[in-house]
Structure formats: structure tokens, C-alpha cells
Amino acid sequence: MNLKLILLCLLGAVLPIQGQTSVKPILLENQGTISGKVIDKKTNEPLPYVNIVVKEENKIVTGGITSDKGTFLIKNLDLKSYTVEIQFIGYKTVYKTISLTAKGKTADLKTISLEEDAIQLEGVEVVNERSTIEQKIDRKVINVGKDLLSAGATAAEIMNNIPSVSVDPQTNAISLRGNSNVRILIDGKPTNIDASQLLQQIPSTSIKQIELITNPSAKYNPEGMSGIINIVLNKNSKIGFNGSINNGVTFGKTPKLNSSVDMNYRTGKFNxxxxxxxxxxxxxxxxxxxxxxxxxxxxxxxxxxxxNTSHLAKIGFDFYLNEKNTISFYTNHNIFKGSGDSKTTVNFVDLGKEDITQLFNNEDDNYSQTYNLDYKKNFKKEGHYIELEVNYNTNDNKEIGAFSTPATNYITNVGNNTLINLDYTDPISETAKLELGLETRIEDTRNKFLLDNAYNSDFAYDRNIYSAYATYSKQWGKWSAQAGTRFEKYNASALFRKVNENDATFEDDLFTLYPSGYINYSPSEKNSFNLSVSRRVDRPSINQVNPIREWSTPQVDSEGNPELFPQFTNSYELNYTRKTKIGSITTGVFYRRINDEITRTLYESPTDPSKQILSYANLNDNNAYGFELSGNLDFKKWWSANISFDAYTKKTKGIVADEFIEVDVTTFNTRISNTFKPSKNLRLQLSGMYRGRDLGLQFERQPMYKIDLGSSYTILKGSGTITARFSDVFNTMNFAFDGTKPKRQEGQFNWESQSAYVGFNYRFGTGKNKAIQRKQRDKNETQGGGGLL
Known part of the structure; x- marks a missing residue:
């Protein structure tokens, strides 16, 4: 992707718009104006970017924001009576009533002083004391607090403390509602890095929010049978210079360092x-x-x-051309270097077979980078805008693996992902909204495998996706609804070449519709019901179709299956949220009908009966349904808790080792995280989790459980926090299984689950948040147009 070309195209689109907005509006004789200046009551300094809202009988007519000097001028108003609201985050809202008449067409509100609101200021702290869970119409938002930050050093460890989410501690494979077909996004954007590797590379202190979108609307890419998990990284937007520094050490068998620094500087039109x-x-x-x-x-x-060592850096800026036009840019860079040593021994019961000892060491270098450019044009009507976004992501991975056999594997993976997205939103009335979008995704991956420094095979995989969506939402009384459809043209092609074998090719060309719908009923402020339906798809990933050997042991080889085809899912979900005096409780049920489900499979090697191949396969159609319960509760002023419970039932059937197998299983999971406040500055945490047994076509996974203890103490007048944690107090966590197909096997894997952590967080800067309308990717309701969050 030529980024210079993208910039030139974007500037070509911006300049004509700027030319249009620079034309002065014509003041008609029967129209009036409202003007004034907004300052800070304590410092008497002007406040830029304050929201000015003009209402007539509680209905928004128009509005604007203050300039760098704190002044505002709103023109072309009918000669009527209005209420003017002056709104700014961190300050109390001021209300003014004015009347425009033929004799008094101009209303000068003079200088308006805003007073700080202590209650609102509590909400702009860099990190909240306790994580909170918000149930939105189409997602569950977890605002990460200090309790979750102390739960682990990486994103993978945080995820294991999120309701409905599970991370396999051995493989780092992530699943949502018991299903591993979940799409992972970073700041709403796709990445070429495998999710299991990515979660280990992101420090926990870099995470602001985690969004669980279990039944996404037509605005989103339809990939991920169980939904979307979006990880939102920190981004500050306070006036002046602000930031935070985090340092932590985890002590297991060896110490592990986790550190981060977040900073921002904002002044005038630039952040x-x-x-x-x-x-x-x-x-x-x-x-x-x-x-x-x-x-x-x-x-x-x-x-x-x-x-392993991972560096994750993000830098960006926002430039507010004027009150209607904004340009934003950011770039993420992730550098990962890892090395490993392993030993595998195989002792045979049959004395006629020679025992095997295999040594393996590997080096892994991965560099990924993302560049994102966004332009947003706001129109006069509140919530009416058009937005263009270009996102480019590239990933370069090199891996060297040496076996004691001897044999050396040298694998290179290079991937590029370009996404161009255009969104348009029009609130056609106070109770109705139309959203339209277009998207283009161009992806390519190149993989090469050298065996003992000699060419062995290579794999090329390309796919292009062109899509459009339309959604319409309407509210009437206590009811609201949304319906939409995504139209998608999908094309994929692959070429696999290997020495002494014929070339293997793959082609897939589909045009598919993905409808979705939502109905919400709120009989009172304390009760709300939400019903949603959607159609989704899981396309085989590059790792699932790549036939090049991923890893090998004396008994097992892991490789992809290039003959995989997509699986489709129809999903139905019903949720109920109840707000009580002590917090909110959400319950939900869901049902999924899965066609041609993709799953892991283990079968006997066709060339060596003593070995097995770990790969992927399409199974028959399957059903899954479940129940969830979560609560965000304050039992006492000194005791609060996040509680979750879920139960999933699934029927799985397919062919393993030439035998048709069908299994039914119900899995129970529960988590509870308690926070106790003995004093103003001291916090104590007690949390526990239980993951019930799970049954597949080939393996039965045994239950897993653990208990963690933690504490945090605030120092330096609230600017610093010392955190300590002891994980897996009774050392009970492990992955144990029993297998029946294709061989009778049992096994167990252990890791450094029992560990101690000590960390320190320091926050600096005293700026307040500006109330300008920022790009939606940094809000709870993250941008979803055209398949982006």
C-alpha cells in the first residue's frame, strides 16, 4: 500500500470541503444570533471546545463549540425563545434562557463562568479503582480498573478474568462463550498477528477497555462465530501535559518485568x-x-x-481544523523477540522399540506495524457526519527452529492488510437514524519453509473482501429497534508449492448477505430487555489452511488443512438488565445454529502410523445454547464485587478416524472478584474462578480452578498506587485431559500459575478533558461502521 498516495487522496477530499466551509453564511432578515464567551470560574482563563447546545422545548435545534479564545457565535436562528446549555466535561452545566425577536435579533450572553464539578472530575482519572461492566444494546463493555490491571502482566491474563471469556493457559487460545471462533481486534482494527501470540505481547497496563460483541450488527464484519473481542488501548485527551508510568515484576520460577508509560499533550486545535x-x-x-x-x-x-521480550508502542495525533472537520492519525508498532528450549522424551513400553529424546531450540522475531488515518466531517445537525478511514497493517515474522535429529526449520511469514472504510450517519429525526457504509479489505500472506537451509515449500494466500451495509434504527416510547444487512463479495486464492510434489491451488468466490436485527424494551429506568439476531461466518485463517508444518514432536506434527471451507452461524440472543440499589445484574440466553463447524482434529499420519497429525477439519452441523449471569454490585461502602456465571450446552458430531461420533456436553464456568476498602487508600482483593469440564469429539478436558489474593495502596496524595498480588494460592491450576480418538491417551500440562506480583503506578498532570466530539473509536460505543469498531 502506497501511504503517500492515500495521503494525497485524502487531502484532495479535504481541501474542497474546507473551501466550502469557509464561505460565510448569509444572514436573513428574520434570523438571529447568539454569542458569548466561556471561562474557567477559578482561573478566569478562556475554555476552548465547550459544547453550546441550543434547544427549543427540550428539542435540540442547533449548536456549536467555543473557539481557542473561548468565544462562540451561533447564526441563522429563527426568531423564537430558546434554552442554551453550556456543557463541558469536568464542569457543571449552565443553562440560559433567551428570546429572539424582530427588535432583538441578537442575544449576547456576555462572559459565562463555568464551575468545576467534583463528581464529574472523579470519572476522568487515568485508571478507575474498580472495573465496571456496562451492558449496551449490542455489546458488553468492561472498563478496565486497577483490580484487573493487578490480575496479570499481559492481556491474556486479564482476559481470563473477564466474564464469558476463557484463555487456554497452555496454548493461549482464546474462546468466547465456550467457542474459539472469535475475532480479535485492536482499537477496532484487524491485525495479522495470531491471537494466541498477540495476547502475550500486549502489557495489561496498556489496556483501557475490553468490548465483548457477542451478536454484532450488520455494521461489523461478520467474521467470528461467537462474536468480536475488541481491545481498546489507552489514549489520553486531557488539556496540557498528562500521563502515567507503570512498573511491575511478576515472580514465578523466574522474575518477569511489565512496564508502560502513557503521555499526551493537548493545546488549542492539536492533541x-x-x-x-x-x-x-x-x-x-x-x-x-x-x-x-x-x-x-x-x-x-x-x-x-x-x-520472550515484547515492545508495544502507539503514537498519534488529532488536528481539529475547525468545529466541523477533524483529522486523526495513529500508528502502532509491536516488536517481539523470543527464544525457547524444549526437551521431549518418549519411553515405550514395548522393549523392542528404542526410546526417543528430542531437543529443540527456536528463535522467533516478529515485527508488526499499523498506520491509521481518519477524516471526519460533521454537518450542522447533531450526529450527522461522514467519515473516511484508511488502515494499513503489516507483519513480518521469522522463526528458526533446530532439532537434535538434526534438522533445522527456517520459516518466514509476511502479511499485509489494507482496509478502506467510508461511513455515513444521518439522524433523520429525533427517533430515527440511518447508517450506510462501504468497505474494501485487501489481504495477502507469504510463507516460506526451509529445511536444513534448503528450500522445502512455500505458501501464498490472498483474499479481497468488498462490502456495503445499511442499518436503520427507530425508537418509539419504551421500544427501540434496529435492522440492517451487510452485502459482501469475498474472493480468496492460495498456492502451495513443495519439492517433489505437484502444486496445490485453492479458490473461493462468494457473494453473501448477512442480516441482523435488534429489539429493545425498557418498561422503566431499572429494567430493560434486548433481543438480537444475526448471521455470521468463520473463514479459515492462514494458520488453519497453511499446510506447512507449524511445529513437530517425535509423536505429533501440527499443520493446517488447505481444503477447509467457511462455516456459517445463525445466532439468537435475549438479555435482561436489572438496576438495583446495589448495582446492575444482567442475565441472558443464546442459541447458535452452526453449519460445517471448523474444529481441531487429531488423526494418524498416512506416512507414519506411529505419528499423529494435529490439524483442522469441517464437522457436521451443530447446535449450541447457553445461559449467562453477571453482576456489578456494591454490597457495602467497603465491599463491592463483580460476579459472573455461565453454562453452555453443545451438541457436536463429526467423523474422526473414519468413525462417526456424536457428543453432548454442558460446561459451567463462574468467576467472582471482591474488592474490600478497609480505609480510604487501601484496597484488598479476593477473586476465584472455576472452569468446568469440556467434552469434544476426541478429548475430555478436566475442570480447572484457582483463588487469587491482591491489594493496592494509594500514596502521594492519590497520584501513586502500589499493587501486590498472589495468584493461584493453592497451586491448583493445570490443563488435564483424557482422550479416546484416535488413541486412548491421558495427559496434563502445568505452567507458572502460582506467582507473586508487585507493581507501582504514578499519574501526573492536572489537565481536564475537553468536551469536543472525538472520534468514536475512543468511546465506549466504539465506531462500528463498515466493519470497524
Whole structure:
């Protein structure tokens, strides 16, 4: 993608708009104006970008924002009586009543002094004391607080404390509502990095919000059977120079460092922000697999030691051309370097077979970068805008693996992802809204495999997606509804070449409609019901279709399946939210009908019966349904808790080792996180989780559970926080399984689950948030147009 070309095209679109907005409006004889100046009551300094809202009988007529000097002028008003609201985050709202007549067409409100609102100022702290969960019409938003930040050093560890989300501690595979077909986005944008690797690279202190979108609307890309998880990174927007510094050390078998710094500087029409996160240290894992199949008995023992370092940096700016036009840019850079040593031993029961010892060491270098450019044009009517966004992401990964056999694997992966998105939103009335969007996605991946420094194979994968969406929402009384459809043209092609084999190709060309709908009923302020339906798709990822060997042990090879085809899901969901005196409680039920489900499969190697191939396959049509309960509760002034419980039932059927198998399983999961406040500055935390057994076509996973203790103490007049945590107090967490197909096996894997953490957070700067309308990607209701969050 030629970024210079994108910039030139964008400037070409901006300049004509700027020329139009510079034309002075014509004042008609029967129209009036409202003017004034807004200052800070304490400092007498002018306040720029304050919202000025003009209402007639509680209906918004027009509005504007103050200039850099704090002044405002609103023109072309009918000669009527109005209420003027002066709104600014961190200040109390001021109301003025004025009347425009033929004799008094001009209303000068003079100088208006705004007074700080202590209650609102509490909400602009860099990090809240406690995480909060908000149930929106189409998503659940977790605002990350100090309790979650102290839950772990990386995004993967935080995710394991989020309702409905599970992360496999051994493989870092993430699942939502018991299903691993979930789409992971960073700041609402796709990435080329595999989710299991990405979650280990993001420091927990860099995360602002986590959004769970279990039944996305037509505005979003339809990928991810169980929905979308969007990780929103920190971005500050306060006036002046502000920021925070975080440092933490986790002590397991070896110490691991987790640090980050967040800063921003904002003045006038310009805001620049950035953050940097470092995550480094060694991780130790061990496990065994005991094969009990008659005639093939063996005992396999594994030890793994990985030394990883991850750097994550984000920098960006917002430039407010005027009150109607904004240009934003940001870039993310992720540098990951890792090395590992492992040892696998295989002891055979049959004395006629020679035992095996395999040593393996690897080096992994990954560099990914994202560039995002956004232009937004606001029209006169509140909420009426058009927005153009261009996002480019590239990923370059090199891996060297050496076996004691001897054999050396050298693998390179290069991926590029370009996304161009255009959104248009028109609130056609106070109770109705129309949203339209177009999107183009161009993706390509190149993979090459060298064996002992000699070419072995390569894999090329390209896909282009062109889509358009339309949604219409309407509110009447206590009811509201939204309906929409996404139209998508999908094309994918792949080429696999290997020495001494014929080239293998793959083509897929589809045109599909993805409808969605929502109905919300709120009989009172304390009760609301929400029903949603949607159609979704899971397309095979590059890792799932790549036939190049991903990793190998003496008994198992892992590789993709290029013959995979997409699976489609029809999803239905009903939620009820009840607000009580002690907080809010949300319950929900869902049902999913899955066609051609993609799943992991293990089968006997066609070239070596003593080995197995771990890959992917399409199963038959399946059903899944479940129940969820979550609460964000304050039992006492000194005791609050986040509680969640979920139960999923699924029926899975398919063919394994030439045998048709069907299983039914119900899985229970529960979490509770308690926060106790013995004093103004001291916080104590007690949390626990239980993950019930899970049954697949080939394996049964045993239950997992743990208890964590934590504390935090505020110092330096509220600017600093010391945090301590002891995870897995009783050392009970492990991954244990029993398998039946294709061989009778049992096994268990352990990691450094029991650990201690000590951290320190320092916040500096005294600026207040400006109330200018910012790009929606930084709000709870993150931008969703054209498939972006």
C-alpha cells in the first residue's frame, strides 16, 4: 500500500470541503444570533471546545463549540425563545434562557463562568479503582480498573478474568462463550498477528477497555462465530501535559518485568498522545502424555522454557481544523523477540522399540506495524457526519527452529492488510437514524519453509473482501429497534508449492448477505430487555489452511488443512438488565445454529502410523445454547464485587478416524472478584474462578480452578498506587485431559500459575478533558461502521 498516495487522496477530499466551509453564511432578515464567551470560574482563563447546545422545548435545534479564545457565535436562528446549555466535561452545566425577536435579533450572553464539578472530575482519572461492566444494546463493555490491571502482566491474563471469556493457559487460545471462533481486534482494527501470540505481547497496563460483541450488527464484519473481542488501548485527551508510568515484576520460577508509560499533550486545535509497553521474562512449562492404546503404549514427557521480550508502542495525533472537520492519525508498532528450549522424551513400553529424546531450540522475531488515518466531517445537525478511514497493517515474522535429529526449520511469514472504510450517519429525526457504509479489505500472506537451509515449500494466500451495509434504527416510547444487512463479495486464492510434489491451488468466490436485527424494551429506568439476531461466518485463517508444518514432536506434527471451507452461524440472543440499589445484574440466553463447524482434529499420519497429525477439519452441523449471569454490585461502602456465571450446552458430531461420533456436553464456568476498602487508600482483593469440564469429539478436558489474593495502596496524595498480588494460592491450576480418538491417551500440562506480583503506578498532570466530539473509536460505543469498531 502506497501511504503517500492515500495521503494525497485524502487531502484532495479535504481541501474542497474546507473551501466550502469557509464561505460565510448569509444572514436573513428574520434570523438571529447568539454569542458569548466561556471561562474557567477559578482561573478566569478562556475554555476552548465547550459544547453550546441550543434547544427549543427540550428539542435540540442547533449548536456549536467555543473557539481557542473561548468565544462562540451561533447564526441563522429563527426568531423564537430558546434554552442554551453550556456543557463541558469536568464542569457543571449552565443553562440560559433567551428570546429572539424582530427588535432583538441578537442575544449576547456576555462572559459565562463555568464551575468545576467534583463528581464529574472523579470519572476522568487515568485508571478507575474498580472495573465496571456496562451492558449496551449490542455489546458488553468492561472498563478496565486497577483490580484487573493487578490480575496479570499481559492481556491474556486479564482476559481470563473477564466474564464469558476463557484463555487456554497452555496454548493461549482464546474462546468466547465456550467457542474459539472469535475475532480479535485492536482499537477496532484487524491485525495479522495470531491471537494466541498477540495476547502475550500486549502489557495489561496498556489496556483501557475490553468490548465483548457477542451478536454484532450488520455494521461489523461478520467474521467470528461467537462474536468480536475488541481491545481498546489507552489514549489520553486531557488539556496540557498528562500521563502515567507503570512498573511491575511478576515472580514465578523466574522474575518477569511489565512496564508502560502513557503521555499526551493537548493545546488549542492539536492533541498528541503516545504510550509504550514492555513485557519481558522467562516462562517455564511442563507436561506429559500417557498413551494407553493396547500395543502402542508410551509415556511422553515435555519441558519448555521460553524467554520472550515484547515492545508495544502507539503514537498519534488529532488536528481539529475547525468545529466541523477533524483529522486523526495513529500508528502502532509491536516488536517481539523470543527464544525457547524444549526437551521431549518418549519411553515405550514395548522393549523392542528404542526410546526417543528430542531437543529443540527456536528463535522467533516478529515485527508488526499499523498506520491509521481518519477524516471526519460533521454537518450542522447533531450526529450527522461522514467519515473516511484508511488502515494499513503489516507483519513480518521469522522463526528458526533446530532439532537434535538434526534438522533445522527456517520459516518466514509476511502479511499485509489494507482496509478502506467510508461511513455515513444521518439522524433523520429525533427517533430515527440511518447508517450506510462501504468497505474494501485487501489481504495477502507469504510463507516460506526451509529445511536444513534448503528450500522445502512455500505458501501464498490472498483474499479481497468488498462490502456495503445499511442499518436503520427507530425508537418509539419504551421500544427501540434496529435492522440492517451487510452485502459482501469475498474472493480468496492460495498456492502451495513443495519439492517433489505437484502444486496445490485453492479458490473461493462468494457473494453473501448477512442480516441482523435488534429489539429493545425498557418498561422503566431499572429494567430493560434486548433481543438480537444475526448471521455470521468463520473463514479459515492462514494458520488453519497453511499446510506447512507449524511445529513437530517425535509423536505429533501440527499443520493446517488447505481444503477447509467457511462455516456459517445463525445466532439468537435475549438479555435482561436489572438496576438495583446495589448495582446492575444482567442475565441472558443464546442459541447458535452452526453449519460445517471448523474444529481441531487429531488423526494418524498416512506416512507414519506411529505419528499423529494435529490439524483442522469441517464437522457436521451443530447446535449450541447457553445461559449467562453477571453482576456489578456494591454490597457495602467497603465491599463491592463483580460476579459472573455461565453454562453452555453443545451438541457436536463429526467423523474422526473414519468413525462417526456424536457428543453432548454442558460446561459451567463462574468467576467472582471482591474488592474490600478497609480505609480510604487501601484496597484488598479476593477473586476465584472455576472452569468446568469440556467434552469434544476426541478429548475430555478436566475442570480447572484457582483463588487469587491482591491489594493496592494509594500514596502521594492519590497520584501513586502500589499493587501486590498472589495468584493461584493453592497451586491448583493445570490443563488435564483424557482422550479416546484416535488413541486412548491421558495427559496434563502445568505452567507458572502460582506467582507473586508487585507493581507501582504514578499519574501526573492536572489537565481536564475537553468536551469536543472525538472520534468514536475512543468511546465506549466504539465506531462500528463498515466493519470497524
Amino acid at each position: 498528541i498522545y503516545g504510550n509504550y509497553g514492555l513485557n519481558t521474562g522467562k516462562q517455564s512449562n511442563r507436561g506429559f502424555i500417557n498413551t494407553l492404546e493396547p500395543g502402542e503404549e508410551d509415556f511422553q514427557k515435555f519441558t519448555f522454557v521460553n524467554n
